Amino acid sequence: MTVPRMTVLVVGATGSIGRLVVDEAIWQGYAVRALVHSPDKTRVLAAGTEAVIGEVTRPETLHGAVDGIDAVVFTLGSDGAGKVGAESVDYGGVRNVLRSLGSRKARIALMTSIGVTNRTGSYNRTTEAHDWKRRSERLVRASGLPYTIVRPGWFDCNGPDEHQLVLLQGDKRHAGDSSDGVISRRQIAEVLVHSLNSDHALRKTFELVAVTGPAPDDFDALFASLDAEPEGSLDGVHDMANMPLEDEPERVRDDLDALRANS
Numbered sequence: 001m002t003v004p005r006m007t008v009l010v011v012g013a014t015g016s017i018g019r020l021v022v023d024e025a026i027w028q029g030y031a032v033r034a035l036v037h038s039p040d041k042t043r044v045l046a047a048g049t050e051a052v053i054g055e056v057t058r059p060e061t062l063h064g065a066v067d068g069i070d071a072v073v074f075t076l077g078s079d080g081a082g083k084v085g086a087e088s089v090d091y092g093g094v095r096n097v098l099r100s101l102g103s104r105k106a107r108i109a110l111m112t113s114i115g116v117t118n119r120t121g122s123y124n125r126t127t128e129a130h131d132w133k134r135r136s137e138r139l140v141r142a143s144g145l146p147y148t149i150v151r152p153g154w155f156d157c158n159g160p161d162e163h164q165l166v167l168l169q170g171d172k173r174h175a176g177d178s179s180d181g182v183i184s185r186r187q188i189a190e191v192l193v194h195s196l197n198s199d200h201a202l203r204k205t206f207e208l209v210a211v212t213g214p215a216p217d218d219f220d221a222l223f224a225s226l227d228a229e230p231e232g233s234l235d236g237v238h239d240m241a242n243m244p245l246e247d248e249p250e251r252v253r254d255d256l257d258a259l260r261a262n263s
């Protein structure tokens with residue numbers, strides 16, 4: 001497939017999903033820029049990728065990365081870094097890149113996770129990773145930028161015949177294990193990149209899993225089957241209302257206000 005040659009910035013490009021996003025974006029015809037914070041990892045990137053060194057927790061390092069871009073795919077992850085990592089990277093990284101965009105109207109694709117609205121499970125109680133990822137979703141919605149938010153199921157836990165994509169809304173699967181849904185890393189990358197070029201994916205948030213069956217070839221039809229978020233929404237269209245804004249930390253409310261004011 002050929003798309004107009006737009007430049008997409010991949011944030012988290014050296015990660016297990018990000019590097020596949022880089023491959024997929026190149027294959028779909030994008031010019032690809034990778035934000036890299038460990039320079040030695042540049043070697044994992046496909047030939048033809050422009051690597052820019054930056055650290056999402058240090059906004060002053062991000063200007064070169066966002067200069068001239070048309071789209072951003074976020075696949076950041078701070079696994080193992082606990083609550084501090086979840087706030088500073090999974091949330092703070094999204095906030096800092098969005099702020100760095102200034103008035104640039106970039107298309108956004110954000111990867112978070114299935115189960116992101118589950119606040120009471122042991123994983124979130126230990127790491128707050130769901131809460132901070134969900135807050136990063138809220139930042140994207142508040143930014144006023146055109147966006148798609150993808151909440152994948154369990155990476156590469158799919159069987160060899162499980163490639164039929166199922167897009168769900170409302171984040172109702174909270175087992176906290178692969179019974180919530182499975183999906184190949186490759187297909188996550190495909191969906192993230194396809195969303196950048198689809199009007200049907202605009203202002204849509206969905207869980208992404210695969211079941212037994214063939215891979216799709218019409219991504220627009222998949223996106224078109226979903227409900228969009230009304231403009232100004234904080235949460236996914238059918239999400240449970242279990243994160244009241246008035247109970248949120250003041251610094252989070254300030255971040256939302258600042259992005260809204262800039263939108």
Ligand SMILES: NC(=O)c1ccc[n+]([C@@H]2O[C@H](COP(=O)([O-])OP(=O)(O)OC[C@H]3O[C@@H](n4cnc5c(N)ncnc54)[C@H](OP(=O)(O)O)[C@@H]3O)[C@@H](O)[C@H]2O)c1
Nearest residue numbers: 012013014015016017037038055056076077113153154155
């Ligand atoms: N495993 C699952 O089944 C599953 C399912 C759903 C969602 N998820 C979520 O997916 C995420 C993991 O995705 P993944 O496997 O692609 O993660 P990963 O391989 O750990 O990659 C994370 C990326 O973020 C980058 N990064 C981390 N800190 C950074 C910083 N301060 N500045 C710039 N870049 C930074 C990493 O850079 P370096 O490589 O240089 O460190 C890497 O490129 C997790 O957050 C997890 O919650 C996982």
